[in-house]
Amino acid sequence: MATDITTARAPLWRNVRFLRILGQAVFVLLLAIVAREAFLNLEYGVREQNLDLSFDFLQQRAGFAIKEGIGYSPNESFASAFRVGVVNTIRVALVGIVLATVLGLVMGVARLSSNWLMRRIAQVYVEIVRNTPVLVQIIFWYVAVILALPVIGGGLSLWDLMFVSNRGTAVAWFRLMDGAETWGLFLLAGLAAGALVLRWRTRVDERTGRPAPRVLWAMGAFLVVAAIGFWVSGSPVAADVPEVGRFGYSGGLQVSPEYTALLLGLVIYTGAFITEIVRGSIQSVPKGQKEAAEALGLTPRQQLRLVVLPQALRVAIPPLNSQYLNLLKNSSLALAIGYPEIVSVSNTIINQAARATQMLLLVMATYLVMSLSISAVMNALNRAVTRRGQR
Numbered sequence: 518m519a520t521d522i523t524t525a526r527a528p529l530w531r532n533v534r535f536l537r538i539l540g541q542a543v544f545v546l547l548l549a550i551v552a553r554e555a556f557l558n559l560e561y562g563v564r565e566q567n568l569d570l571s572f573d574f575l576q577q578r579a580g581f582a583i584k585e586g587i588g589y590s591p592n593e594s595f596a597s598a599f600r601v602g603v604v605n606t607i608r609v610a611l612v613g614i615v616l617a618t619v620l621g622l623v624m625g626v627a628r629l630s631s632n633w634l635m636r637r638i639a640q641v642y643v644e645i646v647r648n649t650p651v652l653v654q655i656i657f658w659y660v661a662v663i664l665a666l667p668v669i670g671g672g673l674s675l676w677d678l679m680f681v682s683n684r685g686t687a688v689a690w691f692r693l694m695d696g697a698e699t700w701g702l703f704l705l706a707g708l709a710a711g712a713l714v715l716r717w718r719t720r721v722d723e724r725t726g727r728p729a730p731r732v733l734w735a736m737g738a739f740l741v742v743a744a745i746g747f748w749v750s751g752s753p754v755a756a757d758v759p760e761v762g763r764f765g766y767s768g769g770l771q772v773s774p775e776y777t778a779l780l781l782g783l784v785i786y787t788g789a790f791i792t793e794i795v796r797g798s799i800q801s802v803p804k805g806q807k808e809a810a811e812a813l814g815l816t817p818r819q820q821l822r823l824v825v826l827p828q829a830l831r832v833a834i835p836p837l838n839s840q841y842l843n844l845l846k847n848s849s850l851a852l853a854i855g856y857p858e859i860v861s862v863s864n865t866i867i868n869q870a871a872r873a874t875q876m877l878l879l880v881m882a883t884y885l886v887m888s889l890s891i892s893a894v895m896n897a898l899n900r901a902v903t904r905r906g907q908r
Contacts, residue, residue, distance in 0.1 A: 572879075574870045575599070581865055583857045585773050595866050602862030603883060609779055609858065610845045610887070616784045617844060618837070621791025626821070628796045639792065646789035652850050655782030659854045662781075663774045669761060680761055685773045687759035687766035696750030703746020711739035775856035779848065787844045794836045798829035831902050838895040842888050859883060 529535050563570060575596040582591050586601040627639035646654070666683040667673065673681040678689040715735035722731065747753065759769030802825050810820040849860040863876045870876075 568874070570874060572875055574872050574875070577870065579866070580869060583862065585776065585857055595870060598862055598866060599859075599879070602857055602859040605776075605856065605862075606845075606848055606858040607887070609776065609783065609848045609851070609856075613780055613783045613787065613844050613848070614841050616780070617787040617791055617840070620784060620788035621795055624788065624792040625795025625799065628792060629799060643789045643792050646786055647793075651782060651786040651847050652853060654786055655779055655850055656853060658781045659774065659778035663778045669763075669765065678758065680759060680766060683774060684765055685771060686777060687761075687769045687771045689756060689758045690770035691754045692757040694753050694755050696753040699750040700743075700746045700753040703749070704743055707739040707742035707746070710742050711735040714738040773856070775851065775854050778854055779851045779856050782850075783844050783847055786847070787840055790840050790843075791837065794833050794840065795829070798833040799825055801832050802828045831899075834895060834899040834902060838892055838899075841891050841895065845887055845891065846884065 562568075576594050578591075579593055579595050579598040580591050581598070583589055583598060583601050586605045589597055589601045624639045624642060627635045628643070630636050630639075664683050666681060669680075669682040669684045680687045712735070714737075715731050718731040718734045757768050757770075759766045759771070806824055806828065807820055810824040815823065848858055851858045852861045852864065855861070859880055863880050867873045867876050
């Protein structure tokens with residue numbers, strides 16, 4: 518005799534799916550209510566104080582000078598001044614990210630070195646730098662180091678190609694001449710040739726099983742194309758050697774004391790955190806990987822370069838992204854030493870135009886765009902490394 522078994526449906530207040538949907542709907546409703554109240558409060562305040570929240574003021578004459586950055590004059594608009602601050606922030610952030618990564622990589626490897634002295638030096642560096650505020654470090658580098666350098670007349674000189682004083686640093690650089698555009702095309706062609714050679718050598722190594730210096734092959738291809746382009750375009754660059762004047766330097770690549778102090782502070786501070794990321798990432802690689810590399814006869818340096826670091830990179834990229842974002846946002850502390858980055862320039866614009874709300878929104882939006890750009894690049898790198906590791 519067949520028995521009919523009927524499954525009773527649970528009441529709504531005990532249905533997990535219904536409760537999840539209800540919770541999300543309540544959260545969205547509360548969020549909409551809070552946003553509405555905030556907007557109505559802002560609208561009421563603007564109406565009562567008769568404020569203008571438009572951004573038309575950005576086209577007005579700025580009327581103030583900026584001592585460092587891309588071409589700009591006080592007769593240009595507030596928008597042009599703000600653009601100078603954005604470029605100055607990007608200059609510090611990009612150079613700082615590269616230098617902090619190199620410093621963190623070197624010190625991270627030193628933290629795991631078998632040499633007692635190197636290991637202790639790296640440990641002391643990390644413990645001191647990580648446990649002192651970055652603002653204090655930036656001010657220290659500016660006041661106690663940069664401004665304590667000799668005056669420009671008695672500054673340090675390196676073969677008359679580099680000068681360092683409390684007025685800044687000047688380094689011999691290159692000046693573009695006629696034919697630079699043509700040489701630039703050859704450089705692009707050289708990069709493409711290097712990439713093709715690198716891909717070709719990779720396939721050859723995988724097929725034959727005999728590793729070869731692929732990077733050297735690629736660099737050789739690039740240098741050959743670049744040298745041909747240099748000869749064809751007829752010396753497209755010339756040396757620009759700095760000269761010491763009475764009140765400053767002329768020629769060469771010049772860096773202000775404020776930029777130097779800010780860069781040192783950010784690089785050394787962020788490098789300490791990257792050091793620990795590198796150390797932890799290397800230690801996360803299974804011990805068997807190192808033992809297998811040693812069994813194949815690889816030297817300790819080859820083990821680190823060919824086996825350990827490529828695997829550690831997959832672990833290190835996500836926390837590295839956070840440190841790069843911190844470096845970008847910490848650059849706003851340059852206001853304390855007078856470097857004209859976004860916050861410093863925006864503060865001057867607020868004092869001139871009395872438009873604090875608009876400028877704060879613009880600063881927040883600018884940092885958001887730059888942060889999302891860095892995150893997008895790091896996420897793309899993370900996906901590429903992950904896919905390569907899964908092959």
